[in-house]
Amino acid sequence: MTSPSLPVDHAGLAVLSNQECLLRLRAAPLGRIAFMSGGDPVILPVNHGMDGDTIVFRTNPGSKLFAADNELSVSFEIDGSDPDQRSGWSVVVSGVATRVEDPADIARLNLLGIEPWANVVERMYWVRIRTYMLTGRQVVHAGEL
Amino acid sequence: MTSPSLPVDHAGLAVLSNQECLLRLRAAPLGRIAFMSGGDPVILPVNHGMDGDTIVFRTNPGSKLFAADNELSVSFEIDGSDPDQRSGWSVVVSGVATRVEDPADIARLNLLGIEPWANVVERMYWVRIRTYMLTGRQVVHAGEL
Numbered sequence: 001m002t003s004p005s006l007p008v009d010h011a012g013l014a015v016l017s018n019q020e021c022l023l024r025l026r027a028a029p030l031g032r033i034a035f036m037s038g039g040d041p042v043i044l045p046v047n048h049g050m051d052g053d054t055i056v057f058r059t060n061p062g063s064k065l066f067a068a069d070n071e072l073s074v075s076f077e078i079d080g081s082d083p084d085q086r087s088g089w090s091v092v093v094s095g096v097a098t099r100v101e102d103p104a105d106i107a108r109l110n111l112l113g114i115e116p117w118a119n120v121v122e123r124m125y126w127v128r129i130r131t132y133m134l135t136g137r138q139v140v141h142a143g144e145l
Numbered sequence: 146m147t148s149p150s151l152p153v154d155h156a157g158l159a160v161l162s163n164q165e166c167l168l169r170l171r172a173a174p175l176g177r178i179a180f181m182s183g184g185d186p187v188i189l190p191v192n193h194g195m196d197g198d199t200i201v202f203r204t205n206p207g208s209k210l211f212a213a214d215n216e217l218s219v220s221f222e223i224d225g226s227d228p229d230q231r232s233g234w235s236v237v238v239s240g241v242a243t244r245v246e247d248p249a250d251i252a253r254l255n256l257l258g259i260e261p262w263a264n265v266v267e268r269m270y271w272v273r274i275r276t277y278m279l280t281g282r283q284v285v286h287a288g289e290l
Contacts, residue, residue: 011207012265029228034179034186034220041179041186043222045235060156075179077188083174086262090190117231118284120157139263 008140016136021091024136026050028078033057033129035067035074035097048076049114054131055093056100056109058116058123068097068127076129089138093131100126153285161281166236169281171195173223178202178274180212180219180242193221194259199276200238201245201254203261203268213242213272221274234283238276245271 006014016024025031025048034043044064046057055076059065067074074097081088100106109126116123151159161169170176170193179188189209191202200221204210212219219242226233245251254271261268 008265010266011205011263013263030224030226030233032177032188032222032224034188036181036186040218040239041181041220042239043177043179043188043220043237045222045224045233062156073185075186075188077177077190079175079177079190081175081262086260088175088190088262092188094185094187115231117226117233118156118158120153120285120287121155140265142265 006138006140009137012140013137014140016089016091016138018134021134021136022050022053024089024091025055025078025093031055031076031078033064033074033076033097035063035072037063037067047114047116049112051109051112051128055095055129056112056114057127058114059125059127060121060123061125064097064127065099065125068099071096071098074129086141087139089136091134091136093129094133095129095131098128098130100128151283151285154282157285158282159285161234161236161283163279166279166281167195167198169234169236170200170223170238176200176221176223178209178219178221178242180217182208182212192259192261194257196254196257196273200240200274201257201259202272203259204270204272205266205268206270209242209272210244210270213244216241216243219274231286232284234281236279236281238274239278240274240276243273243275245273
């Protein structure tokens with residue numbers, strides 16, 4: 001998926017374009033969000049979707065909705081790996097969590113078909129991550145440069 | 146992998162035992178660490194290993210080594226999913242990042258066979274996550290309860 005001509009960062013990882021990052025965010029069913037909760041960082045997996053170029057997900061009252069109501073800084077990550085090839089990639093979004101409150105937005109999001117896998121407890125609320133930075137990296141091996 | 150008799154948390158997810166969490170941490174080649182960097186949370190993927198019951202990984206000078214040298218609180222996550230079954234699980238560790246400095250420890254870790262997939266730039270340093278909380282969750286569907 002990666003051309004050897006991709007730029008490489010200081011850690012020796014190939015840099016994915018913004019366009020490629022957005023494509024992968026659209027294709028991934030599952031990501032992880034990190035934010036501060038009770039003074040410590042926490043990572044939680046979420047089934048996300050994309051509304052235009054922003055990440056959205058459903059949740060119920062709890063730490064993720066608290067983060068959104070307080071517009072906390074968050075990091076969101078997706079990745080993929082091939083252990084046999086010792087290869088992997090990741091896309092990391094920096095942004096701010098916000099609760100979606102506009103009824104028209106909520107109606108549109110409800111049509112996206114994003115249903116959490118964990119469905120024993122209904123997840124009533126939508127959270128949007130307003131992106132301010134998007135980075136994508138892919139492992140390249142020395143022979144590929 | 147999950148018995149229907151597992152306890153279920155407030156979000157409707159089955160709770161994995163500590164023993165099960167440690168087994169999955171040992172089996173997973175890739176996890177994600179989150180910590181505060183420059184005032185914002187960031188998630189980064191790492192190839193980790195286990196040294197006893199603690200998570201260890203190699204790194205080079207950068208934000209992860211800075212987190213270790215400052216003994217920052219971190220969250221570490223692994224997960225697995227089966228999109229067709231709308232099923233998934235995650236193990237989340239809360240802990241403190243520390244740089245491994247004891248030469249005997251470093252010599253032992255160097256024998257663990259944990260080689261980062263990204264090998265264009267050598268990763269010289271070991272970071273250990275001192276665990277203070279370990280939680281594991283698995284999606285269960287209403288029919289399985």
